[in-house]
Amino acid sequence: MRVTLIQPYYHNIWEAIGLAYIASYCKKNFQGKLEFGFYQSYFDCDEDIISGAANSDIVAFSCTSPTFKHGVTLAKRLKTQNPKIRTVFGGNHVSALRDLIAEDCIDQMVIGEGEKAFLQILEGDTDRCVYGKPINFEELPWPDRDLTKNHRTVDLCEQMIGRRTTSFQANRVCPFRCRYCAERVITGIHNKKSNPIRTRDVKDLMDEIEFVADKYKLDFFKFVDATFDTSAEYVISFCEEKIKRGSQLEWECMIHAGIAGKEMFSWLDKANCRQINVGCESGSPKVLRDMRKGTKVEDIIQVFNWAKEFDIERRAFFILGLPTETREDIMMTEELALRIQPDVFGVTILCPYPGCDYYDHERMKDIDWAKTDEYSNDFWCTEYFSNNEIKRWQRYLTKRFESNLAWHHSIMKNTTPEEILKP
């Protein structure tokens, strides 16, 4: 059977690790001959994808909401060229909107985690919606990075940020339920008994990191996990393993301030973690509570103090435009940012992608997610602020911290001096 996997276009990518996991799992478990092809639109043009995929039995697309439209365009063209192709869509967009997707060019959709569901499809399941099942890391081979041409994203990172880096996965299922996040449409809502956090054995994780670092000549690595510190114990055990092996490789991770502790930071430092990324989101206790962040302002301050003490680079990200946020709340955000003095600062506007609590299908069904994002979206407004006012606040804070802005601010629309006066 000939199967082609495709990640459609977006300007902001990493390696297609989800597809790499699906391919390695199916290669290991499918009883029969399987030939995989892979295309990533960031690197491959549509013409090459169409000609390369046209004689496949199955063409499978991995789509977030912004890449779904391009996926559909490719699927239509492929179907015209070869009507026998079976198209399968998986990822965040179809998982969130399963019942509302009517495109004729989509034969099947996988809802949630893809490994077991895609194997089921290869084995003959033809249901329109195939539901993913939780999978433990013990059952999962390492992602097939050869297939997904991981060297291309490593080279790209070197060109863009001067680091040869790539990402690894340490856990599945986030213990939090932030209302602006769509993570749970893939791994489900956390529940200690029925849907616990699945963490990866630290030895296996380090084995993969060392193997991949050697193969792609990495000088840095990172994690796809939105919350790497699902528990301080897990972080410490990973650091212990890395230190035990004498690995000097530098790395970064995303830290949830509600979980981190001081001891954890001394281990992160010893294990050469040189950058933490923290979704601070707001300096207002009310807004943090309303968005169900699971963090207190004091937690955030402590985390930034600890990281400073150990000389770990501290990146702070904030969101503006939460439904209950007022001018006073934004002033608290400014105050917090001034207090923690992050090395890198980022501020975005709430963008309710399908799957998060703030997504409202009636209001948002016609939004073109390929053109709408959290850096400069043109539609989000609240009871307290128009879209323009939220943007002015974003520009104001951007100006305030312009000496240490995150790179993605380069894609925000330019601003004029009068617009950046305090709104």
Ligand code: B12
């Ligand atoms: C790390 C990350 C990134 C990384 C890149 C990740 C990558 N590997 O490409 C970076 C920083 C580059 C990034 C960019 C963006 N991201 Co992001 N990202 C994440 C994060 C934290 C983890 C994603 C991940 O890699 N998970 C691990 C892998 C193994 O899982 P997976 O990709 O989901 O794949 C599994 C299933 O989805 C499914 N599956 C996926 N594809 C397919 C295909 C088939 C055929 C099948 C059968 C199954 C299947 O099976 C896979 C294995 O189980 C999630 C939030 C979260 N906690 O999950 C947000 C998230 C996916 N990102 C999101 C968004 C919006 C973006 C951006 C648009 C942000 C921006 N404006 O730039 C871009 C879009 C990138 C793109 N190419 O589409 C949203 C998506 C919401 C939505 N409705 O689409 C999420 C959910 C966060 C949120 N806001 O809620 N992101």
Ligand code: SF4
């Ligand atoms: S934003 Fe991060 S911490 Fe919150 S639910 Fe999503 S993945 Fe978990």
